[in-house]
Amino acid sequence: DAMVIQNPRYQVTQFGKPVTLSCSQTLNHNVMYWYQQKSSQAPKLLFHYYDKDFNNEADTPDNFQSRRPNTSFCFLDIRSPGLGDAAMYLCATSSVLRASGRKETQYFGPGTRLLVL
Template identity: 90%
Template sequence: DAMVIQNPRYQVTQFGKPVTLSCSQTLNHNVMYWYQQKSSQAPKLLFHYYDKDFNNEADTPDNFQSRRPNTSFCFLDIRSPGLGDAAMYLCATSSVQGVRGTEAFFGQGTRLTVV
């Protein structure tokens, strides 16, 4: 089945040690998103890629970066994770069709723990 796959499902990293989260999709969608969801909170958009164009939300910390080497893959890099970065990270995709877009399809998420 076509889907959005996030790896790993659970990631433990040390304070200050760079970490990369992975997202792949078989939907061939041209837009990919990264959301951060802290415990008992709503998901919050960090950034998105429209094809190769990177779009950062204004309040996304510089500590967070992203790469999209091709249509199928997108990575979230946290350069120096702090305790406050512990969260569920959700990848999503959608397809632009003219001036409309499809709904977002979400992966299962990666639960990041910082120790």
């Protein structure tokens, strides 16, 4: 089945120790998103890639970076995690209608829960 996969599902890191979260997809979608979701809140978009074009949200801290080496994979790097970065991180993908540029339905991965000690 075509899907969005995130690894690891749970990640424990130490304060200030860099961590990388992984997302892969078999849907061949050209857009990949990273969201941060804290307890009892809605998902918050951090950034997205449209093909190789990186689009950062204005309020995403510099501590968060992303890489997309190919269509299938996208990584979220947290350079110096703080206690406030503990959250669920959700990856999603969508296709885009080339004619209109309209983004289609997003498909979410299972998420990675990050704990910062």
